[in-house]
Amino acid sequence: MVTEKITIEPVTRIEGHAKITINMKEDGDVDHAYLHVNEFRGFEKFCEGRMVFEMPLITPRICGICPVSHHLAAAKAGDAVYGVTPPRPANLLRELMHMGQMIQSHGMHFFELAGPDLLLGFDADPAIRNVVGLVQAAPEITVKAVQLRKYGQEIIRLLGGRRVHPNFAVPGGVNKALSAADRDTILAGLDDAIATTQLGIQIIKEWAEKNAEDINKFAVFPTGYFGLIADDNALELFDGKIRLIDQFGTELERFEIKNYLDIIAEHVENWSYLKFPYYKKMGWPDGVYRVGPLGRLNIADKISTPLANEELKIFKQLNDGKPVENTLHYHYARLIETLYAAEQVRVLLDDADILSNQILNTKHNFQGEGVGVIEAPRGTLIHHYKARPSGQLEKVNLIVSTGHNNYAMSKSVDMVAKTYLNGQEIREGLLNRVEAAVRAHDPCLSCSTHAVGQMPMIVDIVDAQGKTIQTLRRD
Amino acid sequence: MSKPKVASDWLAGCAGCHMSLLDIDERILQVLELADLRATPITDLKHPDEDGVDVGILEGGINNTANEAVAKQMRSRCKYLVALGDCAVFGGVPAMRNFFTIEETLRRAYVETESTDDSGKIPDDPELCKPTNVRAVSEVVKVDLHVPGCPPDADVIFHVLAELAQGRIPEIKDEKLHWH
Ligand code: SF4
Numbered sequence: 001m002v003t004e005k006i007t008i009e010p011v012t013r014i015e016g017h018a019k020i021t022i023n024m025k026e027d028g029d030v031d032h033a034y035l036h037v038n039e040f041r042g043f044e045k046f047c048e049g050r051m052v053f054e055m056p057l058i059t060p061r062i063c064g065i066c067p068v069s070h071h072l073a074a075a076k077a078g079d080a081v082y083g084v085t086p087p088r089p090a091n092l093l094r095e096l097m098h099m100g101q102m103i104q105s106h107g108m109h110f111f112e113l114a115g116p117d118l119l120l121g122f123d124a125d126p127a128i129r130n131v132v133g134l135v136q137a138a139p140e141i142t143v144k145a146v147q148l149r150k151y152g153q154e155i156i157r158l159l160g161g162r163r164v165h166p167n168f169a170v171p172g173g174v175n176k177a178l179s180a181a182d183r184d185t186i187l188a189g190l191d192d193a194i195a196t197t198q199l200g201i202q203i204i205k206e207w208a209e210k211n212a213e214d215i216n217k218f219a220v221f222p223t224g225y226f227g228l229i230a231d232d233n234a235l236e237l238f239d240g241k242i243r244l245i246d247q248f249g250t251e252l253e254r255f256e257i258k259n260y261l262d263i264i265a266e267h268v269e270n271w272s273y274l275k276f277p278y279y280k281k282m283g284w285p286d287g288v289y290r291v292g293p294l295g296r297l298n299i300a301d302k303i304s305t306p307l308a309n310e311e312l313k314i315f316k317q318l319n320d321g322k323p324v325e326n327t328l329h330y331h332y333a334r335l336i337e338t339l340y341a342a343e344q345v346r347v348l349l350d351d352a353d354i355l356s357n358q359i360l361n362t363k364h365n366f367q368g369e370g371v372g373v374i375e376a377p378r379g380t381l382i383h384h385y386k387a388r389p390s391g392q393l394e395k396v397n398l399i400v401s402t403g404h405n406n407y408a409m410s411k412s413v414d415m416v417a418k419t420y421l422n423g424q425e426i427r428e429g430l431l432n433r434v435e436a437a438v439r440a441h442d443p444c445l446s447c448s449t450h451a452v453g454q455m456p457m458i459v460d461i462v463d464a465q466g467k468t469i470q471t472l473r474r475d
Numbered sequence: 476m477s478k479p480k481v482a483s484d485w486l487a488g489c490a491g492c493h494m495s496l497l498d499i500d501e502r503i504l505q506v507l508e509l510a511d512l513r514a515t516p517i518t519d520l521k522h523p524d525e526d527g528v529d530v531g532i533l534e535g536g537i538n539n540t541a542n543e544a545v546a547k548q549m550r551s552r553c554k555y556l557v558a559l560g561d562c563a564v565f566g567g568v569p570a571m572r573n574f575f576t577i578e579e580t581l582r583r584a585y586v587e588t589e590s591t592d593d594s595g596k597i598p599d600d601p602e603l604c605k606p607t608n609v610r611a612v613s614e615v616v617k618v619d620l621h622v623p624g625c626p627p628d629a630d631v632i633f634h635v636l637a638e639l640a641q642g643r644i645p646e647i648k649d650e651k652l653h654w655h
Binding site for chain 2: 063067131269273277284
């Protein structure tokens with residue numbers, strides 16, 4: 001019987017707003033903990049009537065942390081609607097911009113959002129458990145982290161004119177070629193970016209060794225895993241087919257994104273503005289899967305760049321070659337991907353086509369409907385448009401990265417609440433672990449609530465009649 | 476004199492204005508020297524100090540009852556309120572929602588979308604806030620400074636923070652007033 005409810009609101013150091021409610025039983029144990037996503041924005045509706053080619057500029061306003069994902073997914077959906085294939089150099093440049101975003105977004109998450117928990121500790125004083133505390137505790141690392149983020153942001157700016165909400169990809173290609181000078185600028189910063197990422201990897205490995213007990217009891221659970229994959233099963237962040245594996249690593253599906261409606265569907269729960277995608281054949285909730293760094297490394301057999309591939313081998317040993325289920329290993333996976341993104345910047349810049357000015361294909365073969373996909377930092381992002389022959393949009397459907405992880409985040413919150421709060425006197429550091437269960441997924445709540453909004457996270461203590469007895473907030 | 480206290484929050488925006496704030500790069504260290512960063516989305520204090528902060532910064536417009544409450548709390552606890560970015564200044568891109576009814580937009584998202592299964596319904600749990608029209612921050616509380624841009628340029632944000640942290644009222648004009 002539920003006797004009390006704890007509310008944590010807002011959850012901090014995540015993108016967007018979230019609220020957690022934890023229902024407690026009479027004996028003081030957790031009955032169930034919920035993650036509420038609490039805002040609705042309505043992009044799917046209000047983009048109706050806009051022009052397809054405007055979408056690469058409108059949809060990035062869903063999320064300022066990974067605007068490039070929406071920018072590129074919208075351009076790809078536009079390619080499909082207009083029936084146009086971008087020339088090879090345009091795809092290289094789009095991918096380069098995407099790698100810049102991976103570096104800035106992953107780098108910022110590891111050092112500036114999750115970093116305070118990892119470097120200062122879950123139980124550190126909340127007044128200093130933030131980037132300011134980090135500056136004091138580890139100034140050198142913090143400055144390097146700021147520079148890593150800057151490096152990724154500068155790649156975006158050099159290509160698209162600005163760091164946040166760039167203007168670069170258009171249906172059929174991109175609007176600007178890369179100059180030799182800008183290529184050299186990007187190359188010049190690459191070694192430092194790789195070194196900082198390797199430092200991060202060293203930090204997370206040392207942390208994992210010291211905190212093995214937490215890692216092994218912190219939201220470890222089986223699900224499927226989902227994301228883009230290269231034909232040879234190498235990690236892929238930019239383009240390809242989607243691969244879905246089950247909890248044992250067996251392939252369930254490999255499909256073209258245009259068929260996504262045959263494979264996945266979204267479930268709605270009354271207590272959240274964020275929908276819950278699942279694998280149709282297995283149904284809700286058996287067909288849940290995880291995306292993002294953990295999901296992507298679990299579906300990949302290898303990585304095409306050498307340094308990241310060496311790390312992947314170590315990652316694969318964590319669970320004897322089977323999918324890694326530990327939520328806290330999202331952090332390690334995220335840094336392995338950052339390393340890949342940095343190495344991939346070099347691969348792209350060394351390509352003979354990278355400075356080509358064959359960047360736009362204007363021969364259209366209008367299809368009227370199209371789906372675009374990309375691996376955003378937080379997971380698979382799908383844009384699906386239907387347009388009239390004029391190019392005006394009739395229907396827009398968006399499935400965003402954090403949405404796919406909605407079940408996993410909710411489940412993690414419930415598990416961590418039960419693991420850490422049962423039989424304990426409730427204190428701030430324990431509640432911070434419940435928040436960290438959300439943080440590990442690096443949710444992008446603006447994104448997930450595109451259609452939906454921000455996600456205030458609260459912990460309330462409610463009695464059996466549903467009356468709130470106590471609300472734990474840290475002000 | 477103790478350092479001025481600064482708090483910030485995000486409402487119906489995209490976090491891009493806060494990202495542009497982080498785009499001041501290493502100059503963040505200068506800001507931390509000058510100002511005491513209190514509750515923000517990247518720190519662990521959940522609300523602006525009860526006994527007040529000197530500067531409050533809001534990103535995003537107001538599109539639901541929760542945003543209203545956050546804006547009012549920030550206003551009541553800060554001496555000087557900054558509306559950061561187009562969404563806060565006039566509603567921005569999210570205000571395109573005002574061309575439709577709230578019911579229409581909710582139905583599209585939770586019932587009609589091609590991928591939504593037959594569990595589709597508009598969530599209305601009492602824990603959830605209620606969507607409203609999208610409004611500028613100044614339509615709900617008094618704003619002392621408007622900083623336009625989507626997002627405003629990092630240099631402009633640095634100028635605003637540095638001036639306020641040194642007790643001066645920033646002027647946003649000439650080359651600082653642009654929307655690109
Ligand atoms: S003004 Fe632009 S960058 Fe700022 S929150 Fe609004 S959409 Fe995002």
